[in-house]
Amino acid sequence: MSKPLRRVVLVEDHDLFRAGVRAGLEATVEVVGEAASVADAVPLIKELDPDVVLLDVHLPDGGGQAVIVQVAPERPGVKFLALSVSDAAEDVIGVIRAGARGYVTKAISGGELTEAVHRIADGDAVFSPRLAGFVLDAFRSGDTASTDPELDQLTAREREVLQLIARGYRYKEIAGRLHLSARTVESHVSSVLRKLQLSSRHEITRWAAERRLI
Amino acid sequence: MNAGPLRLPVALPRVSRTERDRVVAGICAGVGEALAVDPTLVRLTFGFLAFASGAGIVAYLGAWALLPAPGAATPPRGRRIAGTVLLAWSAILALRGLGLADSLVWPLALVAAGVAVGTGAASLGLGVRRAQAVALVLLVAGVVLFVSQNTSGRASTFVAPGAVAVALLLVVGPWAWRLTRERDAEHAERVRTEERADLAARVHDSVLQTLTLIQKDPGDARRLARRQERELRAWLYPDREPTAEGTLAGAVESAAAEIEELHGVRVEVVRTGDAPLDERTQALVLAAREAMGNAARHAGVEEVSVFLDAGDAGISVYVRDRGAGFDPNAVAADRRGVAESVRGRMERVGGTARIVSAPGEGTEVELKLS
Numbered sequence: 204m205s206k207p208l209r210r211v212v213l214v215e216d217h218d219l220f221r222a223g224v225r226a227g228l229e230a231t232v233e234v235v236g237e238a239a240s241v242a243d244a245v246p247l248i249k250e251l252d253p254d255v256v257l258l259d260v261h262l263p264d265g266g267g268q269a270v271i272v273q274v275a276p277e278r279p280g281v282k283f284l285a286l287s288v289s290d291a292a293e294d295v296i297g298v299i300r301a302g303a304r305g306y307v308t309k310a311i312s313g314g315e316l317t318e319a320v321h322r323i324a325d326g327d328a329v330f331s332p333r334l335a336g337f338v339l340d341a342f343r344s345g346d347t348a349s350t351d352p353e354l355d356q357l358t359a360r361e362r363e364v365l366q367l368i369a370r371g372y373r374y375k376e377i378a379g380r381l382h383l384s385a386r387t388v389e390s391h392v393s394s395v396l397r398k399l400q401l402s403s404r405h406e407i408t409r410w411a412a413e414r415r416l417i
Numbered sequence: 418m419n420a421g422p423l424r425l426p427v428a429l430p431r432v433s434r435t436e437r438d439r440v441v442a443g444i445c446a447g448v449g450e451a452l453a454v455d456p457t458l459v460r461l462t463f464g465f466l467a468f469a470s471g472a473g474i475v476a477y478l479g480a481w482a483l484l485p486a487p488g489a490a491t492p493p494r495g496r497r498i499a500g501t502v503l504l505a506w507s508a509i510l511a512l513r514g515l516g517l518a519d520s521l522v523w524p525l526a527l528v529a530a531g532v533a534v535g536t537g538a539a540s541l542g543l544g545v546r547r548a549q550a551v552a553l554v555l556l557v558a559g560v561v562l563f564v565s566q567n568t569s570g571r572a573s574t575f576v577a578p579g580a581v582a583v584a585l586l587l588v589v590g591p592w593a594w595r596l597t598r599e600r601d602a603e604h605a606e607r608v609r610t611e612e613r614a615d616l617a618a619r620v621h622d623s624v625l626q627t628l629t630l631i632q633k634d635p636g637d638a639r640r641l642a643r644r645q646e647r648e649l650r651a652w653l654y655p656d657r658e659p660t661a662e663g664t665l666a667g668a669v670e671s672a673a674a675e676i677e678e679l680h681g682v683r684v685e686v687v688r689t690g691d692a693p694l695d696e697r698t699q700a701l702v703l704a705a706r707e708a709m710g711n712a713a714r715h716a717g718v719e720e721v722s723v724f725l726d727a728g729d730a731g732i733s734v735y736v737r738d739r740g741a742g743f744d745p746n747a748v749a750a751d752r753r754g755v756a757e758s759v760r761g762r763m764e765r766v767g768g769t770a771r772i773v774s775a776p777g778e779g780t781e782v783e784l785k786l787s
Contacts, residue, residue: 310683332685332687332722332724333685333687335687336687336688336689336724337689339689339726340689340690343689343690343728366724366726369687369689369724369726370687370722370724370735370737370781371685371722371724371735371737371739372737
């Protein structure tokens, strides 16, 4: 199955790291533009209208969130994948709640990053094992601010999928283990992402409130 | 100690005459604007003071002379001095008009003038030292006058020391206040300097040392860089990467760090929840460590994933690699021994160990305590 060529804008303030990402990405992903700051990134993304933006969480003049907030209303088709060296929960939660479709750490290999770009471009969500662990923590039983239990809890199946991601399994492997189609696994992950963005659970809203994101 | 100009400890609002709401010269409206009160109230105050021997009228004239016209800079020095004198005169008139005795009003006027000269030296165009000298003379004169005028009665013997104290407070107060603020600023600066020194020392001891080591022996770069990364993370995000001994999560993280050190592979730990360390969880950590070591030695991979899930239902640890894998039913005796030692540790504390593997499929070791 051949993959369509995906156009990507890379927003990252570290030159060496940008070069590394460019070199690591496979041929099915084309880097059409690069920016090192929020101020440069916003007009560039609006102009190029790429499929996916690879976005550093920490930028000198704001952060990944600032880029998403300024671009998303005008370019709803552009999808964001957050990249960071930080595993701090507030970074993860902040950028996901701002609208990123996934979060991976910078230690990710070029091949995995390429795969993640395709997945994001297809409208799916990308969770690193660490993000999965964090989400499980945040949705641990008890302590609901519950106005909407639908959003504030994970289903047993979603929990199972997240645990497997945390254990280091890939989507295809998870599908095999749970006797599901890969499509179904992806829809579970997307549903978790939606809950993460919209839930009013204490653990999540607290971080969001501290960062003045809501 | 440096003798800077004395300043009033509070920032006075900037008052100027205004065009808006103006009736005569825009003074009441200007004062009202600066103090954020209804100008009518200011007008009433001036009107009321006019009955105190005409103090309100004198005050109005003084303010007219002193306050800058709308949009203009400060008026010339002559006008400022005239305005100040008029305002002072109006204050004296007002106090007398309101029924205060001369023996109180004049000393008060002198003291007030002293304070005004001392704190307003710059705007009156006087040198700092001269202003301080003039202020001191005025204050002393005021206190002496007050004491001499009030020593006939009995009550005055109590008032006199009070008057001196008030005068001293007026002189020393603003200066002491400023001194305290400067000391606070110095303290904050010292704390910042110490923090910077601490940061420099840490970077030197850790990052710079590691970079030097890597330049000497590039072959070891990966292991050194990874160790450095761990240390730096533990320092930057102390709550995310617990190196705290005494908890299960902390012990699993340290075990992972040891395996990384020994074998030069990445061991990525993801965790949800935590539990205290006791005999059983310690056995769990040792079993997990052994599983990590096996993966690092035999799987032929660069990364091993560890997932710790400590919840109400029990504690699980998963150690997974995507390496060579093996057929659990047909392993060599030594490998079986390793598997048994993982299993044995778990079973002795009432837990379970399950090993899932197939050639080419990687290996996962699942350890559970309920």
